[in-house]
Amino acid sequence: MADTLTFEDEAETPEQIPEQIPEQTMGAGCCGDTGESYDLAKPFKAEDKRLLNCKQVDVNQLMPLKYDWAWEHYLNGCANHWMPTEVPMQRDIELWRTDALTDAERQVILRNLGFFSTGESLVGNNIVLAIFKHITNSEARQYLLRQAFEEAIHTHTFHYIIESLGLDGREVFNMYHEVASIKGKDQFVMNLTSDVMDPNFSTESIEGMQKFIKNLIGFYVIMEGIFFYSGFVMILSFHRQNRMTGIGEQFQYILRDETIHLNFGIDLINTIKAENPEVWTSELQRDIYDLVNDAVEYEVLYARDCLPEGVLGLNETMFREYVQFIADRRLERIGLAGVYGSQNPFPWMGETIDIVKEKNFFETRVTDYQSGGALSWDE
Numbered sequence: 001m002a003d004t005l006t007f008e009d010e011a012e013t014p015e016q017i018p019e020q021i022p023e024q025t026m027g028a029g030c031c032g033d034t035g036e037s038y039d040l041a042k043p044f045k046a047e048d049k050r051l052l053n054c055k056q057v058d059v060n061q062l063m064p065l066k067y068d069w070a071w072e073h074y075l076n077g078c079a080n081h082w083m084p085t086e087v088p089m090q091r092d093i094e095l096w097r098t099d100a101l102t103d104a105e106r107q108v109i110l111r112n113l114g115f116f117s118t119g120e121s122l123v124g125n126n127i128v129l130a131i132f133k134h135i136t137n138s139e140a141r142q143y144l145l146r147q148a149f150e151e152a153i154h155t156h157t158f159h160y161i162i163e164s165l166g167l168d169g170r171e172v173f174n175m176y177h178e179v180a181s182i183k184g185k186d187q188f189v190m191n192l193t194s195d196v197m198d199p200n201f202s203t204e205s206i207e208g209m210q211k212f213i214k215n216l217i218g219f220y221v222i223m224e225g226i227f228f229y230s231g232f233v234m235i236l237s238f239h240r241q242n243r244m245t246g247i248g249e250q251f252q253y254i255l256r257d258e259t260i261h262l263n264f265g266i267d268l269i270n271t272i273k274a275e276n277p278e279v280w281t282s283e284l285q286r287d288i289y290d291l292v293n294d295a296v297e298y299e300v301l302y303a304r305d306c307l308p309e310g311v312l313g314l315n316e317t318m319f320r321e322y323v324q325f326i327a328d329r330r331l332e333r334i335g336l337a338g339v340y341g342s343q344n345p346f347p348w349m350g351e352t353i354d355i356v357k358e359k360n361f362f363e364t365r366v367t368d369y370q371s372g373g374a375l376s377w378d379e
Helices: 068-079 090-096 103-134 138-165 169-173 180-197 206-240 245-275 282-306 316-333 348-358
Strands: none
Touching: 068 138, 068 245, 090 138, 090 245, 103 138, 103 169, 103 180, 103 206, 103 245, 103 282, 138 169, 138 245, 180 206, 180 282, 206 245, 206 282, 206 316, 206 348, 282 316
């Protein structure tokens, strides 16, 4: 199982990636597998639990825990709690009102606000409407509830940034309908949600479990593990230059949350595989490679759209290399071989993630400030 108390380091090599499957889940079965009648009124054993299709265990009973990794992810999420309105925006507001930012730089910021503002909502909706009801394990559900709240906080963050900078919220939040590169990425994952939300969908067949795994791949491995990372590079490039520091700090905390989301998703996928080895067919693996390959191309188009002429020392070629690099890492963590072999053009991202990992939000936040949304401009 991945070390749930550590954060992803972009410089980590495949050889350093720990085994993702908790030993206790290998070959695990659900109560009632041998045909006996199970009495829900009686206490059950931890080994009776299962992530999918375990209707014989009362999902309302948290204890005893079977998957310690799920509970650790939940505790880590709680320990990382933050609110966007606790981050001062005054310096960002002042900079945004000057001509110190070029039009190209403003486009990078606006495009990323446009993608993230609805992307986070799509992830939250997928948890609530598609994933949660099919997970039959209470500690995994406990984490999903925490994650859904964090997605709401992230959406709140973009509302706060938009209000603070005096942007047109309708324009920003509607970009996923109007900007082709954003629309393509969002539609890509929404299709996976629609499969699981079909009224006739069930995980009780091999085909159903495979569709469910593809949903998890789409949202955890791709949306949160690939699509979001290009945006982190772009926004944190401003932060490295000590510009738009309020937005940059909020993206740092989002990055910290997303790292735990990704680690949970990887553990969830790998444990479902371990409990249901019959679903991990060569056909499913080919489908996953196709999904990741399509995602890489969507992300390269997005990078081209955000910075067509290059900005902040960034360009489309660098992002193709970066997206391929992290795509290989995501594939390796779910037990598949990498296919691109690209190098990381942004080694500083590993250092940034380390800083985010070590940073104590409650020691660095400013508490004596006026809310950015309430500031008024001098005309």
